[in-house]
Amino acid sequence: MIEIKGVSHRFGRTRALDDVSLDIGEGEFCALLGPSGCGKTTLLRILAGFETPDVGTVTLDREDLLSVPPHRRPVNLMFQSFALFPHMSVERNVAYGLERERLPRAAIRERVDAVLATVGLTAYARRKPHELSGGQRQRVALARAIVKRPRLLLLDEPLSALDKQVRAEMQLELKRLQHEVGITFLVVTHDQEEAMSLADRIAVMNAGRIEQTDAPVTLYERPRTTFVAGFVGANNLFPGPNGITAVRPERIRVRTRIGGGKGDDDNDGTVEGEGGRLTGTVVDVSFHGGTSHLAVRVPGLDRPVLIAVQGPSRVTSGEQVSLSWPPDAAVHIPASIPASTPVSTPASPIEGEEP
Numbered sequence: 001m002i003e004i005k006g007v008s009h010r011f012g013r014t015r016a017l018d019d020v021s022l023d024i025g026e027g028e029f030c031a032l033l034g035p036s037g038c039g040k041t042t043l044l045r046i047l048a049g050f051e052t053p054d055v056g057t058v059t060l061d062r063e064d065l066l067s068v069p070p071h072r073r074p075v076n077l078m079f080q081s082f083a084l085f086p087h088m089s090v091e092r093n094v095a096y097g098l099e100r101e102r103l104p105r106a107a108i109r110e111r112v113d114a115v116l117a118t119v120g121l122t123a124y125a126r127r128k129p130h131e132l133s134g135g136q137r138q139r140v141a142l143a144r145a146i147v148k149r150p151r152l153l154l155l156d157e158p159l160s161a162l163d164k165q166v167r168a169e170m171q172l173e174l175k176r177l178q179h180e181v182g183i184t185f186l187v188v189t190h191d192q193e194e195a196m197s198l199a200d201r202i203a204v205m206n207a208g209r210i211e212q213t214d215a216p217v218t219l220y221e222r223p224r225t226t227f228v229a230g231f232v233g234a235n236n237l238f239p240g241p242n243g244i245t246a247v248r249p250e251r252i253r254v255r256t257r258i259g260g261g262k263g264d265d266d267n268d269g270t271v272e273g274e275g276g277r278l279t280g281t282v283v284d285v286s287f288h289g290g291t292s293h294l295a296v297r298v299p300g301l302d303r304p305v306l307i308a309v310q311g312p313s314r315v316t317s318g319e320q321v322s323l324s325w326p327p328d329a330a331v332h333i334p335a336s337i338p339a340s341t342p343v344s345t346p347a348s349p350i351e352g353e354e355p
């Protein structure tokens with residue numbers, strides 16, 4: 001439905017988007033995931049028409065979208081701040097966009113009522129935004145965005161203003177809603193768990209580029225770049241001669257080394273290409289309810305190896321342990337794919353290039 005091809009955009013010397021291509025299918029729930037400053041919002045603003053890319057094309061049903069003025073696009077952008085009118089009731093907030101389109105009163109009424117029922121706010125129709133909880137305000141913003149029946153709804157960090165529990169509820173709600181209204185959603189988030197739980201497909205962005213677009217499970221199990229391996233879920237990245245080997249914390253098995261290092265599962269500290277074994281010292285154990293996390297320092301590795309085990313851990317800090325994982329747990333990422341900038345670094349101005 002939406003085809004973004006070769007889109008680049010600069011702000012002065014900052015390359016906010018660098019040759020971005022992405023196809024989004026009809027009715028799909030797609031997420032843009034990446035650290036602060038990687039260009040997510042810029043891409044949304046281009047789709048909404050608030051920004052025009054320097055190069056590249058965007059089509060909707062194969063027709064050019066970039067030449068369509070923002071208010072004519074069948075695209076709606078829901079802002080992070082919700083931007084509700086404080087002096088208007090919930091129903092007036094929702095009706096506002098339709099009134100501006102001069103739809104007949106009865107039609108507006110009908111659509112507003114239907115949408116308030118969809119988001120579960122019928123009983124709150126007469127309240128003002130300040131008389132609502134954060135989650136309810138978020139529903140009003142959603143109602144207002146979908147009442148105009150856009151083809152594409154863009155959501156910029158839609159749940160970031162909500163506390164953790166309401167957030168989890170709203171994630172379910174968003175998914176249900178998207179299913180029910182059948183609108184294509186593109187949501188921007190820097191929260192990888194949120195992206196994984198919401199989206200059919202995730203485009204992982206880093207420094208203005210899309211590094212990988214895949215279903216959540218594929219991204220998690222088969223990251224194609226070092227950045228994706230490190231950004232999507234916790235991971236252990238072991239350097240090797242021709243790239244890195246990524247092993248998820250929950251795939252690593254821990255065994256106590258009886259006698260403090262004389263066990264027969266000793267090794268020389270190298271990571272084998274297929275499956276692997278290491279030995280080290282437990283430096284931290286933390287209990288998280290259903291799982292425990294261990295950090296194991298291994299000689300020769302810069303960072304401790306992270307391990308997740310079910311339930312309480314049987315090993316304690318200071319213990320010598322051996323670690324192993326099966327061949328299928330090791331994802332090899334060749335060095336030929338350019339290693340990315342560190343996870344938390346925002347897009348920086350490109351050295352030596354003129355705007």
Ligand SMILES: Nc1ncnc2c1ncn2[C@@H]1O[C@H](COP(=O)(O)OP(=O)(O)OP(=O)(O)O)[C@@H](O)[C@H]1O
Pocket residue numbers: 011012014015016034035036037038039040041042043190346347348
């Ligand atoms: N109007 C602007 N003028 C100059 N630079 C800008 C402008 N808007 C964005 N940038 C820069 O472009 C880059 C991408 O910004 P963008 O807002 O798209 O990132 P983001 O991924 O949405 O970040 P966040 O998650 O923090 O919202 C950043 O380096 C930012 O500083």
